[in-house]
Amino acid sequence: FNNFPGKRPPVYEGIPYVGGLIKFSKGPWKLLHDGYAKFGEVFTVPVAHKRVTFLIGPDVSPHFFKAGDDEMSQSEVYDFNVPTFGPGVVFDVEQKVRTEQFRMFTEALTKNRLKTYVPQFNKEAEEYFAKWGDEGIIDFKDEFSKLVTLTAARTLLGREVREQLFEQVADLLHGLDEGMVPISVFFPYLPIPVHRKRDRCRKELSNIFGKVIRHRRESGHREEDVLQQFIDARYQNVNGGRALTEEEITGLLIAVLFAGQHTSSITTSWTGIFMAANKEKAWLPAVEEQKAIVAKHGTSLSFEALSDMEVLHRNITEALRMHPPLLLVMRYAKKPFSVTASDGKTYVVPKGDIVAASPNFSHMLPQIFKNPEKYDPDRFAPPREEQNRPYSFIGFGAGRHACIGQNFAYLQIKSIWSVLLRNFEFELLDPVPDADYESMVIGPKSCRVKFTRRKLL
Ligand code: HEM
Numbered sequence: 368f369n370n371f372p373g374k375r376p377p378v379y380e381g382i383p384y385v386g387g388l389i390k391f392s393k394g395p396w397k398l399l400h401d402g403y404a405k406f407g408e409v410f411t412v413p414v415a416h417k418r419v420t421f422l423i424g425p426d427v428s429p430h431f432f433k434a435g436d437d438e439m440s441q442s443e444v445y446d447f448n449v450p451t452f453g454p455g456v457v458f459d460v461e462q463k464v465r466t467e468q469f470r471m472f473t474e475a476l477t478k479n480r481l482k483t484y485v486p487q488f489n490k491e492a493e494e495y496f497a498k499w500g501d502e503g504i505i506d507f508k509d510e511f512s513k514l515v516t517l518t519a520a521r522t523l524l525g526r527e528v529r530e531q532l533f534e535q536v537a538d539l540l541h542g543l544d545e546g547m548v549p550i551s552v553f554f555p556y557l558p559i560p561v562h563r564k565r566d567r568c569r570k571e572l573s574n575i576f577g578k579v580i581r582h583r584r585e586s587g588h589r590e591e592d593v594l595q596q597f598i599d600a601r602y603q604n605v606n607g608g609r610a611l612t613e614e615e616i617t618g619l620l621i622a623v624l625f626a627g628q629h630t631s632s633i634t635t636s637w638t639g640i641f642m643a644a645n646k647e648k649a650w651l652p653a654v655e656e657q658k659a660i661v662a663k664h665g666t667s668l669s670f671e672a673l674s675d676m677e678v679l680h681r682n683i684t685e686a687l688r689m690h691p692p693l694l695l696v697m698r699y700a701k702k703p704f705s706v707t708a709s710d711g712k713t714y715v716v717p718k719g720d721i722v723a724a725s726p727n728f729s730h731m732l733p734q735i736f737k738n739p740e741k742y743d744p745d746r747f748a749p750p751r752e753e754q755n756r757p758y759s760f761i762g763f764g765a766g767r768h769a770c771i772g773q774n775f776a777y778l779q780i781k782s783i784w785s786v787l788l789r790n791f792e793f794e795l796l797d798p799v800p801d802a803d804y805e806s807m808v809i810g811p812k813s814c815r816v817k818f819t820r821r822k823l824l
Pocket residue numbers: 469472623626627628630631634687691692693696697761762763764765767768769770771772773775776
């Protein structure tokens with residue numbers, strides 16, 4: 368069964384069959400912590416009927432991130448998304464079709480495309496914050512979740528959904544979200560109420576998007592959004608070069624939303640929480656940078672102006688280092704492979720293992736990030752540039768399947784924070800919150816923030 372001889376990674380025993388599953392699905396943070404303390408960078412945890420092998424830190428990660436899909440495969444570990452994304456897309460299709468669909472994502476998010484989305488980011492942010500009063504108390508997490516949903520509706524799903532169907536679509540997407548609970552990862556078709564609701568919502572979304580797509584195709588009406596990119600896209604080497612079906616477009620839109628929406632809104636929140644909590648080191652330099660940007664580019668938040676904001680960029684990166692929203696990235700080992708830890712010990716990970724890397728855990732390794740518990744955006748500036756070692760900063764993944772929406776995310780978050788830095792002051796009324804490790808995409812627990820409108824620029 369395994370013609371690749373060698374020593375297997377140590378197994379974290381002592382977790383009962385079901386206990387492992389519960390511990391895992393409740394958030395594997397402690398499990399990672401204890402396993403790393405006991406065994407170091409490579410260890411295996413039995414979870415229900417499966418084995419999960421953790422690879423922690425840059426020394427043991429290259430194969431995980433670089434290997435081809437025939438060795439390190441995504442579909443076996445991410446196929447729990449199939450009922451949410453729907454049939455015919457991403458993890459429901461064979462590799463060569465998926466590769467073409469990922470090409471379509473990439474083409475919808477090129478620099479030239481992003482330039483057309485930037486004015487939409489700005490418009491949504493300006494309109495949203497114009498509705499805030501002169502002062503008040505908010506929770507960033509709730510505010511940015513709403514704003515990012517509105518912006519995602521506009522830039523990804525299109526004008527029709529944003530302007531005419533927003534409430535209805537937002538409710539249905541919420542139903543999909545609620546249908547993604549930790550147990551769904553292991554049993555996505557379990558007949559529980561949240562899964563049934565998910566399936567109803569998914570069907571209804573098909574109907575709504577189907578109508579929008581048909582209308583655009585029949586009328587020839589075009590827009591600057593990701594939906595239009597998918598309407599125009601064609602397969603190249605598979606499916607006879609045809610265009611996407613309505614069902615496929617719907618599925619790809621949902622997949623992009625799931626990849627980008629909570630991750631972006633959570634990172635927007637942490638960026639604000641940490642900048643507000645670190646006035647001298649973070650907030651004031653970011654305000655100074657806004658002044659310099661206005662002096663250079665004028666008040667318009669163009670693609671070029673946003674791209675020039677290095678201080679804000681480093682704050683976003685540091686927020687993402689401290690709290691990456693995706694706790695684990697996973698693959699399925701289709702072939703055995705060997706891995707050598709930094710102490711020189713070599714292990715063979717057998718075929719059939721689930722293999723996992725953890726952005727959260729890797730970002731807290733003191734040998735890579737000095738004083739990792741400390742918020743310190745300057746760690747990314749020259750000469751330190753602690754992120755430069757390959758596979759050390761993995762908040763957006765790395766290598767073959769690195770995040771396709773990274774630039775989209777930075778531009779959107781910068782657009783939001785530029786508007787806020789120019790128009791408001793913030794004061795945290797609670798201590799910097801902990802992360803809520805029990806949710807699927809990990810964000811901050813509640814934290815009250817006082818805002819005061821004060822036109823700074
Ligand atoms: C992949 C994080 C925003 C689209 C990934 C991966 C991570 C990640 C860690 C790698 C997953 C893996 O290796 O299994 C984030 C974070 C974001 C963000 C932290 C925001 C701060 C976005 C946005 C979009 C997007 C806005 C789209 C508009 C994707 C896609 C992939 C991906 C399509 C799959 C790439 C592949 O498997 O080849 N993201 N993401 N992401 N992300 Fe993002």
